Amino acid sequence: xxxxxxxxxxxxxxxxxxxxxxxxxxxxxxxxxxxxxxxxxxxxxxxxxxxxxxxxxxxxxxxxxxxxxxxxxxxxxxxxxxxxxxxxxxxxxxxxxxxxxxxxxxxxxxxxxxxxxxxxxxxxxxxxxxxxxxxxxxxxxxxxxxxxxxxxxxxxxxxxxxxxxxxxxxxxxxxx
Numbered sequence: 001x002x003x004x005x006x007x008x009x010x011x012x013x014x015x016x017x018x019x020x021x022x023x024x025x026x027x028x029x030x031x032x033x034x035x036x037x038x039x040x041x042x043x044x045x046x047x048x049x050x051x052x053x054x055x056x057x058x059x060x061x062x063x064x065x066x067x068x069x070x071x072x073x074x075x076x077x078x079x080x081x082x083x084x085x086x087x088x089x090x091x092x093x094x095x096x097x098x099x100x101x102x103x104x105x106x107x108x109x110x111x112x113x114x115x116x117x118x119x120x121x122x123x124x125x126x127x128x129x130x131x132x133x134x135x136x137x138x139x140x141x142x143x144x145x146x147x148x149x150x151x152x153x154x155x156x157x158x159x160x161x162x163x164x165x166x167x168x169x170x171x172x173x174x175x176x
Contacts, residue, residue: 046121074165
């Protein structure tokens with residue numbers, strides 16, 4: 001896992017991608033309209049931003065690229081700073097990510113009720129399929145901490161005209 005987790009105070013293990021977003025019809029913040037018959041709700045947009053953040057981080061982690069432009073499409077504020085800092089740390093250490101974290105988020109609350117601009121999201125992310133490895137074999141071994149199921153609480157907010165993750169906290173293995 002990426003060093004990001006160390007930055008949020010819980011150790012390595014839960015900072016990679018989105019195992020359940022491939023082929024999804026859920027709209028993303030950059031694509032807030034959809035051709036499906038169902039209306040796009042604030043819940044849909046907030047969850048799409050959360051999933052998009054992890055997918056963008058997963059992609060950026062393949063090369064430990066803190067400047068990957070996809071990160072800023074789905075994250076802002078403290079969340080974006082933490083993601084970039086984790087990637088910068090991995091780059092300095094010569095590490096890259098492999099595998100994906102499986103996410104299954106749900107909305108806990110939306111505020112204000114009449115016209116939501118903020119969502120609280122809760123997830124039990126499974127990090128058992130994600131790890132960090134040496135970018136190039138150089139004889140220096142690296143053993144990442146084992147993954148598992150981790151509680152993630154996030155705030156997703158309207159930033160300009162898009163929903164973005166503005167903060168998140170990842171708990172230790174076995175916290176959900």
